[in-house]
Amino acid sequence: MTNLIRAEFRKLFTTQVWFWLLIASLALTSLVVIANVATTESQFQYIQNVSNIYGVAGSAYIFVLVLGILGITAEFRHQTITPTLLATPSRAAVVGSKLIAYLLIGAVYAAAGVVLTLAIAVPWLSSKGIELNLGDHGIPRTLISGFIAASLFALVGVGIGALLTNQAAAITLSIVYFLVIEGLLSIIPYVRDAYPYLPGGAAAAMRVTEAERDQEYWSYLSPVAGGVVLVAWALLFSAAGVWRMRRDVS
């Protein structure tokens, strides 16, 4: 398995996709942080804005998701899946090694987002005379669970990629789903009862503060339960992808 994970790292770092996605992820994160810090003028607004300022997952996740999708669909697009499966006939081992490798890379992306967030927010807010109280207001929890949520989206991406295999379809469908469809599902009566258990709802559970947990029509899961549900979705997609790949690959 170590060999396979090493092979996955080589696949990723011998093309430039990882670099440009990281740049894009950091660019969006900094935009979000800048916008929220710029509108934070008082201590009260600061406490209201904690999850927006420090919720790295809110912006980084989409790029980690795309990275995970590319990690597997690029193999189908360029037909390198053939030599990959010739070297490792076990589909489960191939997808499993990608899950592990991309979880680690997703964690690096998320960590970079956390560092950038603090690098922008801390000096700027301090210069506005705001008391940061980084150990308070649920800030450590927001940072940590945001970091974990963003990392876990690498698993979701690999799972979706394994299931759909078509690169354009996988990226388009997943972005539309997470940015549009899930938002719609969360407002439709009855359907919205299930929203906390959907991937986006589960991820949001890890990002929101304690005060935001109970919404009008539903309550987010606890952060830990949200993480477990998100991982479950990723593994479900992956397993379906492995099952699909057991059949003809050409």
Added chain:
Amino acid sequence: MPQPGTPSADAGRIVVTDLSKQFKNVLAVNRLSFTVEPGSVTGFLGPNGAGKTTTLRMLLGLIQPTGGTATIGGQRYSALHDPLRLVGAALEASSFHPARTGRNHLRIYCAAAGLPDRRADEVLDLVGLGNAGKRKVRGYSMGMRQRLGLAATLLGDPRVLILDEPANGLDPEGIRWLRGFFTQLASEGRTVLVSSHQLAEIQAVADRVVILNRGTLVRSGSIAELTAGQDSVIVRGPNLEPLLPALASAGGTGQRPDANTVEVRGLDLAQIGHLAFTSNVELHELSERRFDLEQLFFSLTQGEYTGQSMGAAPVGPMGGTPSLGQGGTPPAGYQQPPGYQAPPPGYAPPGYAQPGYTPEAGR
């Protein structure tokens, strides 16, 4: 790691048994059985759509057979412990990420198979890509991609090589190189199974062939065996009629592609020349026609396309009917298609037609 050349029983033998693949509406491979022996180059031939690539992909565990088994060294590919050390396979010439260098492409599979990274450089040198390894595959020519694909097959020093159309896109220099490459690999005791349309190339390198058509086995065996006794002599002259009885009584058989030509089997050049001399017949050509793989291939697969065995029916001893080699008269009840015009006397379809030979399916 098994050393090529050490005769450890059937470690490098490929055995395909009763293999079938049903795609949605197409039976791509139909109860196919054949064996590929170590230490030989075996050509895997068949027209487009015959099921060659499907068979190879089933052999390599990329396509699940509908029925039957395919094993390498007695095991299914998916059960192989360390597949790259036993089997090297190159399927399509485009299995590369265009933005990755050739060397990095190879190093990925070194990592996956637990091989040392220097193998990447070694195999690049072996296929003559030593200087191009650090360039992106995007800038490679078709021939260079083929070579990179071959390099990938050699990473694990495997005793079995499976190559799908490796000569595609190679220039004449590359094809000559490939020929030497195959011969070298087989002489080291490896099993080489190579599919190709380039029949002349296969004839130059292969010892054995497996011929496939419409998903079923047409023939398999050594080229020498399959083409034995099939050489013929072309005789041309303005008036060959007096020669025909002489040829027939000397034991020759054959056919007449046109009025001025006879193709004779069973007699050699000197015998026919002598008969023409004693029969006082003027000749314009007396030449030997070697029966090669290309003719064998077409004689075995062509009927599938013309829909009828024109001119391929056995022809008796010469001197009989004047319609020698014309495929005979239509059976009773046969209606000519609309617009049909009877061919002129002495007409035969263009191209090669082989008498005395009926393809036997499943041999």
